[in-house]
Amino acid sequence: MFLAPADCPFRAADQILKSGSHLGKMIVVDVHAEATSEKIALGRYLDGRVSAVVGSHTHVQTADEAILPKGTAFLTDLGMTGPKDSVLGRDVESVLHKFLTGMPSQFKVATGDVRLEGVLITVDEKTGKATAIKRIQEKIPGS
Numbered sequence: 001m002f003l004a005p006a007d008c009p010f011r012a013a014d015q016i017l018k019s020g021s022h023l024g025k026m027i028v029v030d031v032h033a034e035a036t037s038e039k040i041a042l043g044r045y046l047d048g049r050v051s052a053v054v055g056s057h058t059h060v061q062t063a064d065e066a067i068l069p070k071g072t073a074f075l076t077d078l079g080m081t082g083p084k085d086s087v088l089g090r091d092v093e094s095v096l097h098k099f100l101t102g103m104p105s106q107f108k109v110a111t112g113d114v115r116l117e118g119v120l121i122t123v124d125e126k127t128g129k130a131t132a133i134k135r136i137q138e139k140i141p142g143s
């Protein structure tokens with residue numbers, strides 16, 4: 001959704017999982033997508049078939065980490081690693097200039113107060129099912 005042109009991620013996942021034997025027990029799916037509903041739906045669709053489904057692209061970490069009913073770890077969006085005092089990692093003033101004037105603007109990369117965001121997922125190596133998911137948000141010392 002919103003990132004056309006793209007193949008259907010549901011059918012693409014089916015196709016990859018069916019082709020199967022080259023895949024290990026632990027399978028992590030990164031859903032690089034815009035719509036939270038689509039990421040959540042794909043997580044539910046793949047529950048029990050993969051170890052984890054985690055979203056990316058929107059840069060804002062969500063707080064809905066869970067082990068889904070059939071054993072897949074899930075988080076709608078991992079967040080980003082980059083400067084917190086920013087607009088998605090870009091310098092605030094240069095982004096505001098574009099919104100306020102409608103004119104093209106080069107988005108400078110922001111600096112300082114870098115945060116590392118993501119998740120730590122524990123997977124049972126025999127079953128490939130997730131047993132824990134912990135959201136991570138750490139300040140990088142010295143940034």
Ligand SMILES: [Fe+2]
Binds near residue numbers: 032056057058
């Ligand atoms: Fe992206």
